[in-house]
Amino acid sequence: MIVMDEWIARPGGSLRGTIRVPGDKSISHRAMMLGALADGVCQVNGFLEGEDTLATAAAFRAMGVRIEADGAGRRIVHGVGIDGLNAPTSAIDCGNAGTGMRLLTGLLAGQRFDATLIGDASLSKRPMRRVTEPLARMGARIETADGGVPPLQVRGGQVLIGAEFDLAVASAQVKSALLLAGLYAQGTTTVREPHPTRDYTERMLAALGWPIEFSPGYASLTGGHRLRAADITVPSDFSSAAFYLVAASIVPGSDLVLDGVGMNPRRTGLLAALRLMGANIQERNRREQGGESIADLHVQHAPLHGIEVPEHLVPDMIDEFPVLFIAAATASGVTCVSGAAELRVKESDRIAVMATGLRDLGIRVDERPDGAIIHGGTVGGGKVIAHHDHRIAMSFVVAGQRAAGEVRIEGCSTVATSFPGFRELATSCGMGLS
Ligand code: S3P
Numbered sequence: 559m560i561v562m563d564e565w566i567a568r569p570g571g572s573l574r575g576t577i578r579v580p581g582d583k584s585i586s587h588r589a590m591m592l593g594a595l596a597d598g599v600c601q602v603n604g605f606l607e608g609e610d611t612l613a614t615a616a617a618f619r620a621m622g623v624r625i626e627a628d629g630a631g632r633r634i635v636h637g638v639g640i641d642g643l644n645a646p647t648s649a650i651d652c653g654n655a656g657t658g659m660r661l662l663t664g665l666l667a668g669q670r671f672d673a674t675l676i677g678d679a680s681l682s683k684r685p686m687r688r689v690t691e692p693l694a695r696m697g698a699r700i701e702t703a704d705g706g707v708p709p710l711q712v713r714g715g716q717v718l719i720g721a722e723f724d725l726a727v728a729s730a731q732v733k734s735a736l737l738l739a740g741l742y743a744q745g746t747t748t749v750r751e752p753h754p755t756r757d758y759t760e761r762m763l764a765a766l767g768w769p770i771e772f773s774p775g776y777a778s779l780t781g782g783h784r785l786r787a788a789d790i791t792v793p794s795d796f797s798s799a800a801f802y803l804v805a806a807s808i809v810p811g812s813d814l815v816l817d818g819v820g821m822n823p824r825r826t827g828l829l830a831a832l833r834l835m836g837a838n839i840q841e842r843n844r845r846e847q848g849g850e851s852i853a854d855l856h857v858q859h860a861p862l863h864g865i866e867v868p869e870h871l872v873p874d875m876i877d878e879f880p881v882l883f884i885a886a887a888t889a890s891g892v893t894c895v896s897g898a899a900e901l902r903v904k905e906s907d908r909i910a911v912m913a914t915g916l917r918d919l920g921i922r923v924d925e926r927p928d929g930a931i932i933h934g935g936t937v938g939g940g941k942v943i944a945h946h947d948h949r950i951a952m953s954f955v956v957a958g959q960r961a962a963g964e965v966r967i968e969g970c971s972t973v974a975t976s977f978p979g980f981r982e983l984a985t986s987c988g989m990g991l992s
Contacts, residue, residue, distance in 0.1 A: 565951070565981070567958025567965045568939075570990030572811030572859070577987050579799050581606040581631055581792035582820050583976050584730070585850075587614045587657050588762050589790045590625070591665060591738070593635030594618040594643070596766055598787030602633040603848075605792055609975040610655035617662060620646040637787050640741065645671035649709065652677045654905060654948075654975045657731055660689045661759075663710055664735030667698035668742020671714040680905050680946055680972075682708050688727065689735040696721050696739055696747070720745035720781060727900065728873040730755035730824075733777060740779050741768070748778040753873045756824040762790070765849055774824075791848030793820035797877045797949075798977050799855065800828050804881045805956045805989060806857040807837045808888045814987060816855045818847070827874030829855075831882060835862040835889055864891030864934055872897050877904075880953035883912045886932035887921040888960045895929035905972070906947035915942035915954060919965065939963020948972045952980060955991055 586606040591614065593600035605611065607630060615625050615633065622644035624636040652659040652675055659675050663686070666673045676682070687706035694700065699713035720743040723736055733749045737759055740747025754774035763770050763779065767786040770779040799819045806812035821844070829839060838860040841853040862885055875882065879901050886893030901908040913923040913930055920938035924931040937960050944951035944967055951970040958965035973980050984991050 563969060563971045565955065565967045565970045566992050567955040567961070567967060568990040569809070569959055569961065570985070570988050572809055573802070573806040573814045573988045574812065575987045576815040576817055577802065577983055578817040579794045579802070579819070579983070580608065580977060580979065582795040583608060583610060583797070584657060584756055585758050585792045586611040587655070587661060588758050589792060590614045590618055590635065591661060592762050592766055592785060593637055593787070593790065594623040595640050596637035596785040596787040597639050598637055600635045600637060600787045601789045602635060603631060603789070603791045605631050605633045606795065606976070607631060607978050609653050610658060613651060613653040613655055614658045617650045617652070617658070620648070620650060637785070640784055643669055646673055649674040649676045652681060654678050654681055654972055656681060656684055656905070659708065659710070660686070660731040660735050661738060663689050663700060663712060664693060664738035666712040666714070667693050667696070667700065667716065667739045668718050669714045673712045673714070675708060675710040675712065677708050684708070685903055686710055688729065688732050692723055692732065692736055693739055696743055698739060718743035718781070720747040722748045724750045725752060728753040728755050730759070734759040737763070737777055737779060741781055743781040746778060746780045749776070751775045753870070754824060755873055756822060761849060793847055793850050793852045794818050795976070796820050796822070796825040800878045800881050801952045801956050802987070803828070803832060803839060803855065803857050804885045805959050807832060807839070807860060807862060808885060808956070809959050810859050812857070812859040814857050816857070818852050819855050821851045821853050824874055827871040828878035828882060830871055831865065831867050831875060832885060834865045835885060836860050837862060862889035864889050864893040864932070866894045869897035876900060877949060880908055880912050880949045881956055883916060883930070883932055884953050884957045887916050887934060887937055887957065889934040891934055893932045893934070895932070896926065897928055899928040904947070906945040906950060908947070908950065911943070911945050911947060911950050912953070915950065918942050919957060919961065937961045939965060941966040941968065944969035946972045948975050948977065952977065955984060955989065958991070959989055
């Protein structure tokens with residue numbers, strides 16, 4: 559298959575209609591992992607058919623789990639029980655997925671067998687000591703390559719002992735890796751976070767019957783229980799909806815509805831930030847689905863102005879900064895982002911890559927170690943490099959909708975990691991993209 563790596567975005571006119579974005583990536587990863595470890599059969603609906611989550615499903619298939627795909631977004635996971643995984647016969651390839659690799663590291667630390675985790679060029683540069691070091695405190699044996707990056711060699715057959723962690727960085731991936739190791743540990747594993755992060759691991763463990771105490775910023779469980787299969791419904795991914803929320807906000811005349819979007823408060827910080835900037839986004843029909851709150855989001859164009867993004871919102875919108883930078887670039891006035899140094903270790907250095915790309919389109923951006931100051935202005939045409947970072951590529955598609963000329967975006971092939979069908983959906987509601 560030839561993957562077109564360069565996309566051309568240009569104003570396509572107002573965005574209109576009702577759309578549904580694909581399933582949540584974070585929840586889809588966890589559904590494969592916990593479904594695989596459960597006793598019985600889990601039916602998963604709304605599974606993200608993205609490369610990241612397909613890689614996680616493939617990892618469990620390689621460890622002997624039968625996973626049937628009986629329709630788009632549907633998976634039947636035949637759980638093998640908490641101790642039922644088999645040694646994979648080759649290295650597990652997590653592709654581009656930091657979540658897949660970090661969570662699997664915790665889970666594999668408690669197995670009887672050795673495993674090797676590898677990833678693509680971007681993942682192979684990402685820091686893994688944030689999981690391997692705390693896991694080592696529990697008794698795990700994991701080797702990294704020089705510099706603490708993948709490949710990871712996880713040695714099986716270790717006795718894990720529960721521990722208490724006060725995390726320095728707010729990271730759901732680190733928290734989840736420790737909790738997954740904690741399933742296999744003697745005693746109690748407790749994680750405290752400097753700021754609450756997404757709690758999907760905790761919620762899914764509880765839904766599958768594992769005793770766990772959790773509240774925002776805190777989670778604690780003991781090893782030695784079992785998981786009971788239950789059906790899992792995955793809501794639409796707020797992070798995928800984010801591109802459309804910003805695009806419709808900044809393109810005059812837009813009036814768009816996003817159906818059934820996951821509204822977990824640890825994910826929706828962008829909504830609060832956009833509203834502070836003057837966006838007109840209404841929630842309709844808030845409801846519960848599979849234990850998660852969802853809503854339809856109705857977004858209409860509104861003039862945006864710059865803000866100082868409140869630091870307390872940062873963890874709740876950690877994946878949304880690339881597209882927030884685009885909103886800021888088209889807003890009147892200046893937007894300041896601080897307290898967001900984590901952006902430098904995502905799929906790319908998102909502060910540097912966004913600053914460079916926006917400058918290439920004529921926007922002034924002052925880079926800071928933990929954020930940036932974006933001076934709203936006129937977005938021009940030009941060429942930007944997405945560094946094979948899916949969210950950067952999609953963000954510049956949004957920028958193109960307000961650009962004075964064509965925006966050529968190089969490095970778009972990774973969009974399929976989180977958002978298969980992005981291009982078709984974008985053009986179906988009016989975006990200019992080829
Ligand atoms: C994720 C946690 C976040 C987020 C990532 C998904 C998860 O990463 O950026 O896209 O599913 O747990 P960090 O834990 O590194 O902040």
